[in-house]
Amino acid sequence: MPELPEVEIVKKSLNKKIKNEIIRKVIVKNRNLRFKIEYKFEKYLKNKKIIKIERFSKYLILIFENNSGCIIHLGMSGTIHLIKKNKKNIFTNTSFYNHPVLPKKHNHIEIQFDKITFVYNDPRRFGYFFIFNNNIELKRKFSKFGPEPFSANFNIQYVSSYLKKKEKNIKNFLLDQKFVSGIGNIYASEILFYCKINPQKKAKKITYNECKEIIKYSKQVLKNAIKQGGSSIRDFKNTMGKKGSFQKDFKVYQRENLNCLKLNCKGIVKKKNISNRSSFFCNTCQK
DNA sequence: AAGAGGCCCTGATAGC
């Protein structure tokens, strides 16, 4: 589900709701996420105070005292729900599907605070929780990740030299977290639309100017998505409260066979499987 | 080293 903007929104709302709270109890109902939840997990978290919640790429980072903490990845279908204890009152804005009620199935992990319970729901179980003991372990986790689009390191020298001589298509690189961190399948298609680059174009054929466009629009598209509260796709009918609205701004994603939205372009948006992920692009203005 | 492909898992939807 979540790409950088969605995780950023979750991070912000977690900071509003559980910052400075102390973990009173942890219940793991299903340890079999992407990686098995360690047996020390519950004990390790208990009585820890959450100093703040950070984010890197698509990962949430709960920071405890003395620099230990917990990294959370939401996989494809992970959502976080904050419920008031003893009541089924769900805080809006925290889960991306914003179910009006807590889902009945797949609530794998519960983290209880004094007045709030954090519930991790994940039908496909591609997400995971990972404990780190100190800053070194935290850094090690992300040592192989490329810069985020907002980073000063994501600059023209970096991008143009990285893509040089590479045979893979450009969309693949936008999804490659070693190249750039935080972009997923939706925003990769959207960014390439603004750049007027065909997703199948080989990286080595990307010009210097196109590299500049990729940098510019990677920042712009993600920033706009954050500003709009992320994208809420699927489950539109069941949403309530504040949901993301960036899906209304999609130019190509899920717009197969519709007219290209670029001014004066007569093209049609096409959908094509590229490296096992669907890609959307205009057949005319994206070269 | 770089690239291609399989795989992890459940649920929604389309087609027969």
Place this chain on the structure above:
DNA sequence: TGCTATCAGGGCCTCT
């Protein structure tokens, strides 16, 4: 109605 196939916002692992 019920079956099967396909697809879904991710990314790790293996093989070549």
